[in-house]
Amino acid sequence: MGVAGLIFDGLLALALAWLAWQSTRAVDLFHAVVSFIVFGLLMALAWVRLEAPDIALAEAAIGAGATGALLLSALDRLATHDARRRLLYEPATAWGFWIPAGGALLGGLTLAAWKLPAPGLGHEVLAALKGSGVDHPVTAVLLNFRALDTLLEIGVLLLAAVTIWSLGRAPSPVAAMPSPALPALGRLLFPVFVLVAAYLLWRGSHAPGGAFPAGAVLGAGAILMRLAGARSWIRSSERGPWRWILSLGLAMMLAAAVTGPLSGQAFFEYPPGTAGPMILLLEVAAGLSIALLLFALYLRGEPRDDGPWPDGQRGDGQREGVR
């Protein structure tokens, strides 16, 4: 690598800093949001440079993809002139405070970070990897050594979906269909999304991948189908199977957590010899839940019954009158 690598890192860092600045300071809010999405994508490149491919996958799929979709659809709801005018950037005047304070803070932080000891747990993780049931250290940490984190994380995601749904009904889709190519493309691409998600899930046991990128890819596929005018599988009129799938990840993780204490072992200790299958099972459950939960977040409200949409009228144009 050497000099070329250093130049690449430098340029990447400059671009990231500029995009971060743009995403907080750009006058136009749309500009800011797009800057933030590009920032997430370039961040994925930085994660690869820092030898964190798992995080790169998650950042690209969740950080840039899912967050980007959420931001853009929120922006769409705020897009009336009246609301947008108030969102214009108003310059802060206190530069006399921010420049010295920021400089001191930046210097102090960088120095402190530079002096921080980094002992790391790499040796310990590698030593325990043999009995963890998987070959990939990050998956072993996520679903075996520190499975409690993953349990709570899925809990947070479920709680977020419940919070958003409790705020009220989902807005009816109002966006006009931009092009007839989108539904066709969505139908064509959705099987590919499913295939990639399944591959990432399976890959997690021995290489970067796993439930989170897989769930994010599947959720993104569902959002694309939704944008292409497909009827949402999640509807209010049915107590459908989706309710179970939303909570499947959390339920399975909880079951795995308490199986240990009930059978005389430690909390979250898998029965001897079953760690591999257990982790695979948990990953499938968590992946499905994450996909559906990300989609549920995107709905921005308790799902409403779309009613029967006749074929050819999926452009949502007629929904506006109903609203």
Place this chain on the structure above:
Amino acid sequence: MTVYLSLAGVLFLIGLHGFFTAGSLLRRLLALNVLTTAVFLLFVVMARLAEPLDPVPHAIVLTGIVVTVSNTAVALALVVRIAGRVRAHPDDAGSGSRGDAG
């Protein structure tokens, strides 16, 4: 690695500045996301400096990314509701603080 450590510091500062000075809630949310990324970057640089590569911060950052997107989604839903309420009652909007508008 110095490059990425400095970048973490710069991003932290940009995020912090945006978070405190932004005029609208949506910008504040974007700044908060930048701030989170700075913290993740510090974690991953620390993991990279350890010998051998430390997978524990990687797992924690993965968890953090999902928590961040949950946080962002809830905040966005609230921002949209607030903006809708302001739009529905324009008389209240003028007297409210500028952050109210979303």
